Each structure stands twice: as structure tokens, then as C-alpha cells.
Amino acid sequence: MTIVLGANQYGKAETRLVRVDRGGPQHELRDLTVTVALAGDLAATHLTGDNSQVLPTDSQKNTVYAFARQHGVDQIEDFGLVLAQHFVSSQAAIDRARVDLSEHTWHRLGPHSFQRAGSETRTATVTVTGSAAVVESGLTGLVLLNSTDSEFTGYVRDRYTTLPQTRDRILATEVNARWRHRGVDGEWAGSYAGVRAALVAAFIETYSLSLQQTLYAMGRRVLQDRPEIAEVHLALPNKHHLPVDLTPFGLDNPGEVFVATDRPYGLIEGTVTRAEPGAR
Ligand SMILES: O=c1[nH]c(=O)c2[nH]c(=O)[nH]c2[nH]1
Numbered sequence: 208m209t210i211v212l213g214a215n216q217y218g219k220a221e222t223r224l225v226r227v228d229r230g231g232p233q234h235e236l237r238d239l240t241v242t243v244a245l246a247g248d249l250a251a252t253h254l255t256g257d258n259s260q261v262l263p264t265d266s267q268k269n270t271v272y273a274f275a276r277q278h279g280v281d282q283i284e285d286f287g288l289v290l291a292q293h294f295v296s297s298q299a300a301i302d303r304a305r306v307d308l309s310e311h312t313w314h315r316l317g318p319h320s321f322q323r324a325g326s327e328t329r330t331a332t333v334t335v336t337g338s339a340a341v342v343e344s345g346l347t348g349l350v351l352l353n354s355t356d357s358e359f360t361g362y363v364r365d366r367y368t369t370l371p372q373t374r375d376r377i378l379a380t381e382v383n384a385r386w387r388h389r390g391v392d393g394e395w396a397g398s399y400a401g402v403r404a405a406l407v408a409a410f411i412e413t414y415s416l417s418l419q420q421t422l423y424a425m426g427r428r429v430l431q432d433r434p435e436i437a438e439v440h441l442a443l444p445n446k447h448h449l450p451v452d453l454t455p456f457g458l459d460n461p462g463e464v465f466v467a468t469d470r471p472y473g474l475i476e477g478t479v480t481r482a483e484p485g486a487r
Pocket residue numbers: 359370416417418419445473
């Protein structure tokens with residue numbers, strides 16, 4: 208029996224790239240997932256472990272980020288063409304490069320504020336105990352992003368702290384909110400729309416020194432704007448967008464190219480409530 212190597216390919220899957228174009232009066236945001244697969248004369252690494260024709264998948268990922276800085280990201284077809292042509296023309300062993308690109312849609316909310324399309328869900332929990340009823344409304348999966356007006360500095364630095372202080376970062380979160388109504392005869396649809404609008408407005412308008420501060424501002428805005436609400440609970444994952452270090456490739460990165468990481472993430476949770484008696 209003869210055993211032979213059949214078809215094969217390799218590459219970096221699901222590179223998460225966020226590109227902010229700060230050139231105009233309002234920021235433009237592109238959010239991509241990019242998968243590269245290279246094929247060609249790759250027998251040696253499989254048969255003998257000779258890696259002399261293997262461009263590391265890590266380098267492929269770096270290329271995606273460097274090209275985002277050098278060429279910008281407009282249409283994903285164009286970005287894919289530049290990348291695929293680069294791998295085939297620069298790597299002697301590679302005769303086919305396949306680049307899959309997904310663009311995640313964001314709706315504009317303001318000059319540097321965006322809402323991710325899609326995932327939002329409205330929720331309600333009703334609890335009846337004897338003759339008492341409590342209605343809680345909520346939402347999950349509302350993903351919001353500010354591409355500036357967010358800092359994080361002045362925190363505790365212990366021997367395990369490596370996080371660099373930042374005066375300008377992306378702040379993104381998935382709003383998971385639950386709020387308790389003061390009564391059970393609410394005008395539920397209008398109330399929901401009003402609470403949602405208050406949450407979004409506070410997120411957009413708050414110059415954020417921490418996600419904790421933004422959380423409190425969001426809860427406070429709901430209680431200020433919506434007298435029918437007694438209390439708000441928010442669980443806000445910090446959807447980290449880390450600036451990519453492009454200096455090894457001779458490129459600067461003035462807050463334009465980010466890796467969007469999905470885990471681990473900071474999870475900021477809190478309840479904002481009314482202090483006066485009788486609020487419940
Ligand atoms: O807004 C933030 N709050 C934190 O508590 C925290 N911790 C961290 O690493 N980054 C951030 N950002």
C-alpha cells in the first residue's frame with residue numbers, strides 16, 4: 208500500500224480586524240473577519256517537517272493588519288484581492304491564495320458612535336407573589352461602540368499590571384439591561400422605546416473615563432427620563448479592541464487598526480436605583 212498526501216491548504220482563520228478611518232469630520236468604521244488559506248507546493252512540511260516554504264500563519268495575520276493600515280479598508284472585495292495577490296506573488300511555493308472576508312454591519316448613531324446590526328432582543332420577566340406583581344423589562348445583545356471619547360488611566364498598578372494607560376481607546380459593549388417598573392399598568396411599548404433611547408443616548412454622550420462610569424451614566428439617564436422605572440441593572444461586557452503594534456513593519460498606528468478580541472473580557476455590572484423612600 209502506498210500512502211500519499213492529498214489536497215492541503217493552511218492559513219490564519221478568523222482574524223478580527225477593526226479599522227477606524229479618522230480622516231473626515233466623522234469616523235468611518237470597518238469591522239471584518241478575515242480568513243486566509245494558502246495552497247501550493249507544501250509537501251515538504253507535511254512529509255519531512257521542512258518548513259522552508261511555510262509562511263507562518265502569524266505572518267499572514269500581521270499582513271492583514273499591516274495592509275489595513277497601508278491600503279485602508281473600503282470594499283472587502285478590493286481588500287481581499289490585494290491580500291490574495293500579495294501572498295501568491297510574494298511566496299514562491301504558493302500558487303493559490305483564498306481569502307474569505309465577512310463584514311459586520313454597524314449603523315451610525317453619531318460622529319463616532321455606532322450600533323452593530325442584528326442581535327438585539329427585548330425581554331420581560333413577570334413575578335406574581337400572592338397578590339403582588341412585579342414587572343421587569345429588559346434588553347440583551349445591543350452592541351454599541353464609540354471610536355473615541357474613552358480613556359482608561361489612573362488605575363491600581365500592582366506587580367501583575369501590564370495594561371498601558373490610554374487616553375483614547377475604542378469603547379464597545381453589549382448592553383444587557385433589566386429594569387423594574389414601579390407599577391403593573393405600564394404603557395409597555397413606549398416605555399421600552401424610551402428606556403432604550405436613554406441607554407443609547409447616555410452611552411453616546413458620556414465622555415468615558417471607565418466603563419463603570421458609563422454604566423452609571425446609562426442607569427442614571429433611565430431613571431431621570433423615565434419616572435415609571437424604579438431600578439435598572441446593567442451587565443456590560445467590555446468588548447476589547449486592542450491597537451495592533453505595527454512598528455515591526457515600519458508602520459505607525461494612530462488609533463486606526465485594532466484587533467477585536469472576544470475573550471476574555473471585562474464584565475462590568477451594576478444596579479442604579481432611586482434612593483428616596485417609596486420609590487419601590
Ligand atoms: O473601563 C474599564 N474598566 C475596567 O475596570 C478595566 N479593566 C481593564 O483592564 N480595562 C478596563 N476598562
